[in-house]
Amino acid sequence: VTDQLFLVRLRHEYVERDDDRHLQSPSLVKAFDSAVAARDYLDALDARSVCPPPPISALGAFAQLAPEVGHGAFYAWLRSADGSVQERFVSSIAQLCSLGEEGFRERVRSVGLALPQALPGTKGQPYIPWHVWWREVVGKSTEAQRLPLWAALDRVSYFEVTTVPCEL
Amino acid sequence: MARVQKAYVVQRLDWQYNDNWWDINELEPVKAFTDRERAERFRLELELEKRGDCTFSPAFYAGGLRRASSRSEAELRRELEAMCLPLPPLDQDHELDWSDGDWWRAVLALVADPSAPAYYARLTGKKLSPAMYERALAVSPDQLWALFDRLRFYELVEIELERP
Numbered sequence: 001v002t003d004q005l006f007l008v009r010l011r012h013e014y015v016e017r018d019d020d021r022h023l024q025s026p027s028l029v030k031a032f033d034s035a036v037a038a039r040d041y042l043d044a045l046d047a048r049s050v051c052p053p054p055p056i057s058a059l060g061a062f063a064q065l066a067p068e069v070g071h072g073a074f075y076a077w078l079r080s081a082d083g084s085v086q087e088r089f090v091s092s093i094a095q096l097c098s099l100g101e102e103g104f105r106e107r108v109r110s111v112g113l114a115l116p117q118a119l120p121g122t123k124g125q126p127y128i129p130w131h132v133w134w135r136e137v138v139g140k141s142t143e144a145q146r147l148p149l150w151a152a153l154d155r156v157s158y159f160e161v162t163t164v165p166c167e168l
Numbered sequence: 169m170a171r172v173q174k175a176y177v178v179q180r181l182d183w184q185y186n187d188n189w190w191d192i193n194e195l196e197p198v199k200a201f202t203d204r205e206r207a208e209r210f211r212l213e214l215e216l217e218k219r220g221d222c223t224f225s226p227a228f229y230a231g232g233l234r235r236a237s238s239r240s241e242a243e244l245r246r247e248l249e250a251m252c253l254p255l256p257p258l259d260q261d262h263e264l265d266w267s268d269g270d271w272w273r274a275v276l277a278l279v280a281d282p283s284a285p286a287y288y289a290r291l292t293g294k295k296l297s298p299a300m301y302e303r304a305l306a307v308s309p310d311q312l313w314a315l316f317d318r319l320r321f322y323e324l325v326e327i328e329l330e331r332p
Binding site: 005007009012026027028029030031032033034037041053162164165166167168 | 170175177179194195197198199200201202203206325327328329330331332
Protein backbone atom coordinates (compact mmCIF):
# COMPACT_ATOMS: atom_id res chain seq x y z
CA VAL A 1 0.00 0.00 0.00
CA THR A 2 1.44 3.38 -0.92
CA ASP A 3 0.26 6.44 0.89
CA GLN A 4 1.65 9.76 1.93
CA LEU A 5 3.19 10.97 5.17
CA PHE A 6 3.62 14.53 6.39
CA LEU A 7 7.05 15.15 7.86
CA VAL A 8 7.80 17.96 10.26
CA ARG A 9 11.46 18.79 9.83
CA LEU A 10 14.07 21.42 10.46
CA ARG A 11 14.37 23.85 7.59
CA HIS A 12 17.50 23.20 5.62
CA GLU A 13 20.57 24.74 7.18
CA TYR A 14 23.31 25.46 4.72
CA VAL A 15 26.72 25.17 6.35
CA GLU A 16 29.27 27.26 4.55
CA ARG A 17 32.29 25.38 5.86
CA ASP A 18 32.43 22.85 8.60
CA ASP A 19 35.14 20.25 8.70
CA ASP A 20 33.09 17.99 10.91
CA ARG A 21 29.77 17.71 9.15
CA HIS A 22 28.75 14.97 11.53
CA LEU A 23 28.23 17.52 14.28
CA GLN A 24 24.99 18.58 12.64
CA SER A 25 21.80 17.39 14.21
CA PRO A 26 19.21 15.20 12.51
CA SER A 27 16.60 17.14 10.58
CA LEU A 28 13.45 15.02 10.80
CA VAL A 29 11.32 15.69 13.87
CA LYS A 30 8.09 13.71 13.57
CA ALA A 31 5.82 12.10 10.96
CA PHE A 32 2.04 12.29 10.71
CA ASP A 33 -0.47 10.65 8.41
CA SER A 34 -2.68 13.73 8.51
CA ALA A 35 -1.85 17.18 7.14
CA VAL A 36 -3.91 18.81 9.86
CA ALA A 37 -2.09 17.00 12.66
CA ALA A 38 1.28 17.91 11.13
CA ARG A 39 0.24 21.57 10.85
CA ASP A 40 -0.99 21.60 14.48
CA TYR A 41 2.34 20.20 15.66
CA LEU A 42 4.25 22.73 13.53
CA ASP A 43 2.21 25.57 15.06
CA ALA A 44 2.95 24.28 18.57
CA LEU A 45 6.67 24.13 17.78
CA ASP A 46 6.59 27.64 16.32
CA ALA A 47 4.77 28.92 19.40
CA ARG A 48 7.41 27.13 21.51
CA SER A 49 4.63 25.47 23.50
CA VAL A 50 6.37 22.15 22.80
CA CYS A 51 9.97 21.44 21.90
CA PRO A 52 11.28 18.76 19.58
CA PRO A 53 12.99 15.61 20.87
CA PRO A 54 16.61 15.97 22.12
CA PRO A 55 18.51 14.89 18.99
CA ILE A 56 17.14 17.96 17.21
CA SER A 57 19.45 20.91 17.80
CA ALA A 58 18.47 24.58 17.68
CA LEU A 59 22.07 25.53 16.95
CA GLY A 60 22.97 23.08 14.20
CA ALA A 61 26.56 23.75 13.22
CA PHE A 62 26.70 27.19 14.80
CA ALA A 63 30.13 27.48 16.33
CA GLN A 64 31.20 31.02 16.65
CA LEU A 65 30.65 34.41 18.11
CA ALA A 66 32.81 36.45 15.79
CA PRO A 67 33.16 35.48 12.12
CA GLU A 68 36.17 33.28 11.72
CA VAL A 69 36.88 31.35 8.58
CA GLY A 70 36.68 27.63 9.12
CA HIS A 71 34.34 27.45 12.05
CA GLY A 72 30.85 26.60 11.03
CA ALA A 73 29.58 29.82 9.50
CA PHE A 74 25.95 29.08 8.79
CA TYR A 75 22.64 30.41 7.61
CA ALA A 76 19.38 30.36 9.55
CA TRP A 77 15.81 31.18 8.62
CA LEU A 78 15.10 34.44 10.48
CA ARG A 79 11.76 36.14 10.97
CA SER A 80 11.57 39.71 9.67
CA ALA A 81 9.51 42.48 11.30
CA ASP A 82 6.84 42.04 8.60
CA GLY A 83 6.43 38.38 9.49
CA SER A 84 8.22 37.01 6.45
CA VAL A 85 11.00 34.47 6.82
CA GLN A 86 14.35 34.74 5.08
CA GLU A 87 17.52 32.73 5.08
CA ARG A 88 20.32 34.89 6.49
CA PHE A 89 23.96 34.48 7.42
CA VAL A 90 24.30 34.21 11.20
CA SER A 91 27.42 35.12 13.12
CA SER A 92 26.18 35.74 16.66
CA ILE A 93 23.63 34.41 19.12
CA ALA A 94 22.08 37.90 19.26
CA GLN A 95 20.79 37.44 15.71
CA LEU A 96 18.77 34.43 16.84
CA CYS A 97 17.37 35.83 20.03
CA SER A 98 15.52 39.05 20.91
CA LEU A 99 16.91 38.80 24.44
CA GLY A 100 20.38 39.43 23.02
CA GLU A 101 23.41 37.33 23.77
CA GLU A 102 23.63 38.20 27.47
CA GLY A 103 19.90 37.58 27.81
CA PHE A 104 20.34 34.16 26.26
CA ARG A 105 23.21 33.39 28.60
CA GLU A 106 21.04 34.44 31.54
CA ARG A 107 18.29 32.13 30.27
CA VAL A 108 20.76 29.24 30.18
CA ARG A 109 21.83 29.98 33.75
CA SER A 110 18.20 30.30 34.88
CA VAL A 111 17.43 26.73 33.81
CA GLY A 112 20.47 25.46 35.68
CA LEU A 113 22.71 24.60 32.75
CA ALA A 114 26.41 25.39 32.33
CA LEU A 115 27.43 27.76 29.56
CA PRO A 116 29.86 26.69 26.83
CA GLN A 117 33.50 27.62 27.17
CA ALA A 118 35.39 29.55 24.50
CA LEU A 119 38.08 27.61 22.66
CA PRO A 120 41.08 28.91 20.73
CA GLY A 121 40.32 29.07 17.02
CA THR A 122 42.56 28.25 14.11
CA LYS A 123 43.63 31.89 13.71
CA GLY A 124 44.07 32.56 17.40
CA GLN A 125 40.63 34.13 17.86
CA PRO A 126 38.51 32.44 20.51
CA TYR A 127 35.30 30.85 19.36
CA ILE A 128 32.42 29.22 21.20
CA PRO A 129 31.31 25.79 19.98
CA TRP A 130 27.59 26.36 20.60
CA HIS A 131 26.72 23.35 18.42
CA VAL A 132 28.73 20.96 20.59
CA TRP A 133 27.35 22.54 23.75
CA TRP A 134 23.77 22.06 22.54
CA ARG A 135 24.38 18.43 21.71
CA GLU A 136 26.26 17.55 24.88
CA VAL A 137 24.58 19.77 27.50
CA VAL A 138 21.14 20.84 26.24
CA GLY A 139 20.56 17.52 24.46
CA LYS A 140 20.95 15.70 27.79
CA SER A 141 18.79 18.10 29.81
CA THR A 142 15.12 17.74 30.69
CA GLU A 143 12.29 19.03 28.51
CA ALA A 144 11.54 21.63 31.21
CA GLN A 145 15.09 22.96 30.76
CA ARG A 146 15.10 22.76 26.95
CA LEU A 147 11.79 24.46 26.27
CA PRO A 148 12.82 27.90 27.67
CA LEU A 149 15.94 27.77 25.50
CA TRP A 150 13.94 27.05 22.35
CA ALA A 151 11.59 29.87 23.40
CA ALA A 152 14.51 32.27 23.81
CA LEU A 153 15.63 31.62 20.22
CA ASP A 154 12.55 33.43 19.02
CA ARG A 155 13.93 35.09 15.90
CA VAL A 156 14.32 31.79 14.11
CA SER A 157 11.74 29.92 12.11
CA TYR A 158 13.06 26.43 12.52
CA PHE A 159 10.48 24.05 11.13
CA GLU A 160 8.47 23.21 8.04
CA VAL A 161 6.21 20.43 6.78
CA THR A 162 7.06 18.34 3.77
CA THR A 163 5.42 15.26 2.28
CA VAL A 164 6.87 11.90 1.31
CA PRO A 165 5.30 8.82 -0.30
CA CYS A 166 4.90 6.03 2.20
CA GLU A 167 4.66 2.25 1.91
CA LEU A 168 2.50 1.23 4.84
CA MET B 169 -5.94 9.21 21.39
CA ALA B 170 -3.28 9.19 18.67
CA ARG B 171 -1.21 6.03 18.22
CA VAL B 172 2.53 6.47 18.04
CA GLN B 173 4.62 4.04 16.02
CA LYS B 174 7.88 4.24 14.10
CA ALA B 175 8.40 5.38 10.53
CA TYR B 176 11.60 4.81 8.57
CA VAL B 177 12.38 7.54 6.07
CA VAL B 178 14.91 7.09 3.28
CA GLN B 179 16.54 10.44 2.53
CA ARG B 180 18.71 11.38 -0.42
CA LEU B 181 21.85 13.34 0.46
CA ASP B 182 22.11 15.82 -2.36
CA TRP B 183 25.83 16.37 -2.96
CA GLN B 184 26.56 19.45 -5.06
CA TYR B 185 29.83 20.73 -6.45
CA ASN B 186 31.06 23.92 -4.73
CA ASP B 187 33.89 24.71 -7.16
CA ASN B 188 36.31 22.60 -5.11
CA TRP B 189 34.49 19.41 -4.12
CA TRP B 190 30.99 18.12 -3.47
CA ASP B 191 29.08 19.16 -0.34
CA ILE B 192 25.78 17.99 1.06
CA ASN B 193 23.46 20.72 -0.06
CA GLU B 194 20.06 19.27 0.78
CA LEU B 195 18.40 16.28 2.40
CA GLU B 196 15.44 15.11 0.38
CA PRO B 197 13.00 12.57 1.83
CA VAL B 198 12.43 9.97 -0.90
CA LYS B 199 10.13 7.39 0.63
CA ALA B 200 8.89 6.33 4.06
CA PHE B 201 8.13 2.86 5.38
CA THR B 202 6.66 1.42 8.52
CA ASP B 203 8.86 -1.68 8.18
CA ARG B 204 12.57 -1.14 8.86
CA GLU B 205 13.79 -4.07 6.75
CA ARG B 206 11.90 -2.92 3.67
CA ALA B 207 13.20 0.60 4.19
CA GLU B 208 16.79 -0.63 4.47
CA ARG B 209 16.43 -2.77 1.33
CA PHE B 210 15.11 0.25 -0.56
CA ARG B 211 17.93 2.48 0.76
CA LEU B 212 20.58 -0.06 -0.24
CA GLU B 213 19.10 -0.44 -3.72
CA LEU B 214 19.34 3.32 -4.27
CA GLU B 215 22.79 3.51 -2.67
CA LEU B 216 24.21 0.82 -4.96
CA GLU B 217 22.69 2.46 -8.02
CA LYS B 218 24.22 5.81 -7.09
CA ARG B 219 27.62 4.29 -6.33
CA GLY B 220 27.67 2.92 -9.85
CA ASP B 221 27.47 6.49 -11.17
CA CYS B 222 30.21 7.78 -8.86
CA THR B 223 33.46 7.99 -10.80
CA PHE B 224 35.35 10.26 -8.40
CA SER B 225 37.28 8.96 -5.41
CA PRO B 226 35.41 9.24 -2.09
CA ALA B 227 38.04 11.62 -0.65
CA PHE B 228 37.71 13.93 -3.64
CA TYR B 229 33.93 13.73 -3.59
CA ALA B 230 33.62 14.55 0.10
CA GLY B 231 36.35 17.20 0.16
CA GLY B 232 39.04 15.36 2.08
CA LEU B 233 39.82 12.01 3.63
CA ARG B 234 38.50 12.99 7.05
CA ARG B 235 35.15 13.92 5.56
CA ALA B 236 35.00 10.68 3.58
CA SER B 237 35.98 8.17 6.26
CA SER B 238 35.80 7.76 10.01
CA ARG B 239 39.10 5.84 9.79
CA SER B 240 42.51 7.46 10.06
CA GLU B 241 44.84 7.41 7.07
CA ALA B 242 46.97 4.79 8.83
CA GLU B 243 43.92 2.57 9.39
CA LEU B 244 42.85 2.89 5.77
CA ARG B 245 46.34 2.07 4.62
CA ARG B 246 46.45 -1.03 6.85
CA GLU B 247 43.04 -2.21 5.69
CA LEU B 248 43.83 -1.77 2.00
CA GLU B 249 47.11 -3.63 2.48
CA ALA B 250 45.29 -6.43 4.31
CA MET B 251 42.92 -6.67 1.35
CA CYS B 252 45.97 -6.83 -0.98
CA LEU B 253 44.68 -3.77 -2.79
CA PRO B 254 46.96 -1.06 -4.15
CA LEU B 255 47.40 2.18 -2.22
CA PRO B 256 46.79 5.51 -3.95
CA PRO B 257 49.74 7.02 -5.82
CA LEU B 258 51.92 9.63 -4.15
CA ASP B 259 51.26 13.28 -4.88
CA GLN B 260 53.91 15.96 -5.43
CA ASP B 261 54.42 16.25 -1.66
CA HIS B 262 55.02 12.48 -1.49
CA GLU B 263 51.75 11.98 0.40
CA LEU B 264 49.20 9.36 -0.59
CA ASP B 265 46.81 11.04 -3.01
CA TRP B 266 43.46 9.70 -1.86
CA SER B 267 41.64 12.01 -4.25
CA ASP B 268 43.16 10.30 -7.31
CA GLY B 269 40.25 9.24 -9.48
CA ASP B 270 42.26 6.87 -11.69
CA TRP B 271 43.35 4.91 -8.62
CA TRP B 272 39.80 4.70 -7.29
CA ARG B 273 38.31 3.56 -10.59
CA ALA B 274 41.08 1.00 -11.00
CA VAL B 275 40.60 -0.44 -7.50
CA LEU B 276 36.85 -0.61 -8.02
CA ALA B 277 37.40 -2.39 -11.34
CA LEU B 278 39.81 -4.79 -9.68
CA VAL B 279 37.39 -5.86 -6.95
CA ALA B 280 34.41 -5.92 -9.30
CA ASP B 281 35.99 -7.83 -12.15
CA PRO B 282 37.96 -11.06 -11.57
CA SER B 283 39.34 -10.81 -15.11
CA ALA B 284 41.17 -7.55 -14.46
CA PRO B 285 44.54 -8.55 -12.98
CA ALA B 286 46.31 -6.11 -15.25
CA TYR B 287 45.05 -3.24 -13.16
CA TYR B 288 47.10 -4.24 -10.19
CA ALA B 289 50.30 -4.57 -12.15
CA ARG B 290 49.67 -1.28 -13.91
CA LEU B 291 49.06 0.52 -10.62
CA THR B 292 51.86 -0.93 -8.60
CA GLY B 293 54.39 -2.10 -11.13
CA LYS B 294 54.48 -5.48 -9.45
CA LYS B 295 52.55 -8.71 -9.50
CA LEU B 296 50.70 -10.30 -6.62
CA SER B 297 51.31 -13.88 -5.68
CA PRO B 298 48.38 -16.15 -6.61
CA ALA B 299 47.35 -16.34 -2.93
CA MET B 300 47.42 -12.57 -2.48
CA TYR B 301 45.58 -12.06 -5.73
CA GLU B 302 42.86 -14.41 -4.48
CA ARG B 303 42.57 -12.23 -1.37
CA ALA B 304 42.19 -9.11 -3.47
CA LEU B 305 39.52 -10.75 -5.57
CA ALA B 306 37.66 -11.85 -2.45
CA VAL B 307 37.07 -8.20 -1.54
CA SER B 308 33.65 -6.99 -2.60
CA PRO B 309 32.90 -3.46 -3.79
CA ASP B 310 30.76 -3.13 -0.63
CA GLN B 311 33.79 -3.80 1.57
CA LEU B 312 35.78 -1.21 -0.31
CA TRP B 313 33.02 1.40 -0.05
CA ALA B 314 32.63 0.59 3.65
CA LEU B 315 36.12 2.00 4.24
CA PHE B 316 34.75 5.37 3.21
CA ASP B 317 31.73 5.24 5.47
CA ARG B 318 31.11 8.98 5.68
CA LEU B 319 30.35 9.25 1.98
CA ARG B 320 26.75 8.18 1.71
CA PHE B 321 24.15 9.03 -0.87
CA TYR B 322 21.08 7.83 1.01
CA GLU B 323 20.36 7.52 4.72
CA LEU B 324 17.70 5.83 6.78
CA VAL B 325 16.11 7.88 9.55
CA GLU B 326 13.85 6.45 12.23
CA ILE B 327 11.22 8.85 13.55
CA GLU B 328 7.96 8.78 15.47
CA LEU B 329 4.84 8.44 13.37
CA GLU B 330 1.65 9.74 14.94
CA ARG B 331 -1.58 8.27 13.61
CA PRO B 332 -5.13 8.88 14.79
